[in-house]
Amino acid sequence: MPPIQHSEITLQEFETFGIDRLKLLMDLNYYHKTLNLSIKEIIEAGHFKQFMLKYMKDTKHDLKQSIIKDYYGHYILRLCFLKDNENMDLFCSLELMLLKLKFASIVNKNDKIQFLKDNSSLLNITDNMSEDDNLITLSQIQDQKLKDKYTKFYGVNSNNNANFETSILKLKFTKLIDILPSRTILLYKGYLYIPEHMQFNYLANVYSKNLKKELLKIVKYKLNNISVNESDRLIPIINHLNNNGSVLSNYNRKDFTNSNNGDELLSDEVYLPDTYNNYPLCMQNLLTGLRNDSHLKYQGRQQLSLFLKECGLNVEEALKFWQKAFQQKYGLEEFNKNYKYNFRHSYGLEGSRINFKPWDCSTILNKEPPSSGMYHGCPFRDWNKVKLSGYLSKSKNYYTKEELSKYEVNTILDFKDKNDYMMCCTKYFELTKDTLPHNELITHPNLYYQRSKELDKRKKIPETVEINENK
Secondary structure (H helix, E strand, O other): OOOOOOOOOOHHHHHHHHHHHHHHHHHHHHHHHHOOOOHHHHHHOOHHHHHHHHHOHHHOOOHHHHHHHHHHHHHHHHOOOOOOHHHHHHHHHHHHHHHHHHHHOOOOHHHHHHHHHHOHHHHOOOOHHHOOOOEEEHHHOOOHHHHHHHHHHHOOOOOOHHHHOOEEEEEEOOOOHHHHHHOOOEEEOOEEEEEHHHHHHHHHHHHHHHHHHHHHHHHHHHHHHHHHHOOOOHHHHHHHHOOOOOOOOOOOOOOOOOOOOOOOOOHHHOOOHHHHOOOOHHHHHHHHHHHHHOOOOHHHHHHHHHHHHHHOOOHHHHHHHHHHHHOOOOOHHHHHHHHHHHHHHHOOOOOOOOOOOOOOHHHHHHOOOOOOOOOOOOHHHHOOHHHHHHHHOOOEOOOOOOEOOHHHHHHHHHHHHOOOHHHHHHHHHHHHOOOOHHHOOOOOHHHHHHHHHHHHHHHHHHHHHHHHHHO
């Protein structure tokens, strides 16, 4: 039963709740798996709060509506990940990640207890949560023998007062026997005592197992009942949500839509001047490094390949481009063995089949700066002022057609001094190309590329008109 009295939802809500939940999971998965941010880093950087606010935006901060959307969204998606074991395992891992983020973001002890009660069924701790002392601290334990056993078992430093105030989860062992052989949890008088740093690792393991069991039950029920009884109502929506069995293949994380406007980019066009001049400095730097070294390290390959994919380079053309770029160092057989899979993976054709989005400026700036022999990152941040100034001074002003003046170069360098690298890129764009519409800020390499292409097209229109008039 839902945690709040609520009898039904509309078909439109059914679809909306499912889509929004899937987008939330994809966003979080991108930050956790692709950007390699830990649960703690996602929370501390404010990403989790940001995504949850976005997820719950249409509830207008109404607590009841937020709970309803969260609850039904989870159960709706259960119906969409039933194609095979890989899909079910993926769903379990995504929902587990969300559960971990929720649990780790809770600071208040009473809120943690309430969270455990709300999720007690899937965590298999329903019987335990009727007690009042589920979460305790070492300082609250009156039994000296238990206290001694606990500090010895977990190697707790009794001289550090902070250790006496960290939470301990106390649970009956009856339903949790499967973890006892590992001897990782203290058992005392019929109760398990789990320290704070181990609590959710165990609970998460139980959650995953139980969720997978629930999904397998749904497979059997769905095949026998839903397909027959809901063929005109729910099945079309479920098929839309899961892309007819391949949940992830149509869900890309994009900050803007149709950025390539349907244009295709061919492998032989990547280095052409008309195309190359539309690239932001970070991508020109990567392409220069690739041409000079006939290779890019992993971070550079990811940054460039996802950018080019968004520019319209399809997977077949991408493999042609990268194989040709690497050919001086790697033959076709070695390329296929060591690199082909990774490029196909970026297009969502291998592994979990997530169609990864190109890195935006924030993502790039959150990466470690490149070391020797590496070209990823943002030149406005990573190049020293001498190198950057030398490059900028050779660039031409769009209006005067002359090289940027010392004043114009210093304008960009001033933003570098303030660590405002997106403003550096925006100012560079405006000086060398034209003003951006609506005081727009460059926040994405593909946005730079898109706006530059649009300006190029506008410049060519008068020429076409003039030719037609001469005819």
